[in-house]
Amino acid sequence: xxxxxxxxxxxxxxxxxxxxxxxxxxxxxxxxxxxxxxxxxxxxxxxxxxxxxxxxxxxxxxxxxxxxxxxxxxxxxxxxxxxxxxxxxxxxxxxxxxxxxxxxxxxxxxxxxxxxxxxxxxxxxxxxxxxxxxxxxxxxxxxxxxxxxxxxxxxxxxxxxxxxxxxxxxxxxxxxxxxxxxxxxxxxxxxxxxxxxxxxxxxxxxxxxxxxxxxxxxxxxxxxxxxxxxxxxxxxx
Amino acid sequence: xxxxxxxxxxxxxxxxxxxxxxxxxxxxxxxxxxxxxxxxxxxxxxxxxxxxxxxxxxxxxxxxxxxxxxxxxxxxxxxxxxxxxxxxxxxxxxxxxxxxxxxxxxxxxxxxxxxxxxxxxxxxxxxxxxxxxxxxxxxxxxxxxxxxxxxxxxxxxxxxxxxxxxxxxxxxxxxxxxxxxxxxxxxxxxxxxxxxxxxxxxxxxxxxxxxxxxxxxxxxxxxxxxxxxxxxxxxxx
DNA sequence: GCCGTCATGTTGCGCCGGCAACGGAAATTT
DNA sequence: AAATTTCCGTTGCCGGCGCAACATGACGGC
Numbered sequence: 215x216x217x218x219x220x221x222x223x224x225x226x227x228x229x230x231x232x233x234x235x236x237x238x239x240x241x242x243x244x245x246x247x248x249x250x251x252x253x254x255x256x257x258x259x260x261x262x263x264x265x266x267x268x269x270x271x272x273x274x275x276x277x278x279x280x281x282x283x284x285x286x287x288x289x290x291x292x293x294x295x296x297x298x299x300x301x302x303x304x305x306x307x308x309x310x311x312x313x314x315x316x317x318x319x320x321x322x323x324x325x326x327x328x329x330x331x332x333x334x335x336x337x338x339x340x341x342x343x344x345x346x347x348x349x350x351x352x353x354x355x356x357x358x359x360x361x362x363x364x365x366x367x368x369x370x371x372x373x374x375x376x377x378x379x380x381x382x383x384x385x386x387x388x389x390x391x392x393x394x395x396x397x398x399x400x401x402x403x404x405x406x407x408x409x410x411x412x413x414x415x416x417x418x419x420x421x422x423x424x425x426x427x428x429x430x431x432x433x434x435x436x437x438x439x440x441x442x443x444x445x446x447x448x449x450x451x
Numbered sequence: 452x453x454x455x456x457x458x459x460x461x462x463x464x465x466x467x468x469x470x471x472x473x474x475x476x477x478x479x480x481x482x483x484x485x486x487x488x489x490x491x492x493x494x495x496x497x498x499x500x501x502x503x504x505x506x507x508x509x510x511x512x513x514x515x516x517x518x519x520x521x522x523x524x525x526x527x528x529x530x531x532x533x534x535x536x537x538x539x540x541x542x543x544x545x546x547x548x549x550x551x552x553x554x555x556x557x558x559x560x561x562x563x564x565x566x567x568x569x570x571x572x573x574x575x576x577x578x579x580x581x582x583x584x585x586x587x588x589x590x591x592x593x594x595x596x597x598x599x600x601x602x603x604x605x606x607x608x609x610x611x612x613x614x615x616x617x618x619x620x621x622x623x624x625x626x627x628x629x630x631x632x633x634x635x636x637x638x639x640x641x642x643x644x645x646x647x648x649x650x651x652x653x654x655x656x657x658x659x660x661x662x663x664x665x666x667x668x669x670x671x672x673x674x675x676x677x678x679x680x681x682x683x684x685x686x687x688x
Numbered sequence: 689g690c691c692g693t694c695a696t697g698t699t700g701c702g703c704c705g706g707c708a709a710c711g712g713a714a715a716t717t718t
Numbered sequence: 719a720a721a722t723t724t725c726c727g728t729t730g731c732c733g734g735c736g737c738a739a740c741a742t743g744a745c746g747g748c
Contacts, residue, residue, distance in 0.1 A: 305583075308591075366600065413735085416698085646729090
C-alpha cells in the first residue's frame, strides 16, 4: 500500500520526525510496512503476546490498557494519529503487559522491528536518524514513567496533587491551564479516590492555593504549593 | 587504555554480551572509551546535567540515587562490575534525575553515545548487535519500572507484599528464596513504613501464608497469595 | 419540555497504616 | 567478651483517606 498520503502523519511521529519525502520513500520501500484497518473495538495488540513491530496510528484513535487479573482493565493512554505503540515492547522479548484497542474505526501501519534495528546494506543517513529517534522515544517514555513513580511514592494525597499541578503548570507554561481529564480520570492518575480528590481540592481552594472549575486550574500560590510538596514526600521514618 | 583485561567484565554487561574478542577489539578501537578511576564518595554522574555516554562499571561498586528537593536522597540502585549506568539517559536530551556515586573505590569506562548510535562507515555485524542490545537494555529497564508502578498503585499493603513475593518467587524459580534486602530496604521498595511491613508480615505468618526470617522467605500458599493480591488492587470506586 | 446519564461536590463512618518509642537479637568493632 | 551499632519485631495512638451514599447541575436524546 502506498503511504504517501500519510507522510505528514508519519512526520508527526517522534520516530519519523523531520524526514524528507525521498527519505520516507526509501524507508517505506525498505520496510514494506504492514497496514491494516480496524473497526472500533478490535484489538491491535493483545496482552500476553510478544510483539516485534512498531505500530503507528494513521487514522482514528486507540486506547491502551492493562487487564487486571480479575478481568477488569485500567486505561493507560489514548492516542490519535501519529501515535506510536508497541515501540518499547518490540525491543524486548517480553510478553506485552498491555492491550491496545481501537477506540474508533482506525488505520494503523506496522514497521518490522528487525528492519529498523538491522538496516539493509545500502544504509541511508536517515536510517541513523531513525535509530536515534527510536532510542530517544523509548528513553522519553522511560522518564515519563519515572515521573509517575516520583508521584506515586508521595505518601500524602496533598503532595501528589501539588506535584501534578506544578508539572502541569510548567508544561502549559502558565499558572492557568486546563486539561481534558475528568475528575475521575485525574483521581486514577493520582491513584486516589475521586471523592478524596474533590475534598482535598476543596480544602486547597479554601486555603487560597488555587482555583479550579472542572478541567481548568489556576494556581494562586506556587511557592506554598512547592513547600507542601516537600512535606508530604516519602519520609517513612 | 587497553581494556583487554576487562573483556570478561564487558561481556557480562547486557550491552556487550556474547561479543568475541576480535569484535570487542574493533569496537574499542572505534569507540576509544574514556576510562577513569574514582575514589569512594566521588560522583560519576551528577543530577541536573545532560549525559551522552554510557557508563560501565569495571571494578568496585556504585550507587544511584535521587536528590529529593529538600536535600535528602533516596537510593535507587546499587551496581557492581558489569553494571550499566547513564544508558537510558544518554538517548534523551533531558537532565539526569539521578546522581551516581562511587560506593567503593572503582573504575568505570564510558562509551560515547553518538558513536554507538551512529556507527562508523565500515560497519561490523557486531555493531548491529550492539544497537539491538542497547534498545533491549533500555526496554527492559522500562518494564522493570512498569512493574514497580504496578506495585505502587495497589492500595493495600497486603497486596503489594503479595505481588513482591510472587514476583520474587518466580524470579528465584522456587517458593523458597532469600534476598539481600534489609527489612527497611524492602519497606522502601514497597513504599511503606518498616513497622507496618513487619506487622503485616507477622499477620501473614499467623494466617499460614508464609514463613520468613530476615532475608529468607518461604511461600506456603501461593494460591491464597494470588487471591489476596486481586482483592487489594486499585478499585478506587 | 421531560427524563436518563454523567460529572462533580459533600459528608459521616471506619480502618489501614504512618509514626514514635521501646526491647531484644544479631552483627560488627575494639 | 564487652561494647557499640545495626536490624527486626511489637504496640498504642490517631489521622488521612477509602468507601458508600446522596444531592446537584450539566448535557443530550426523545
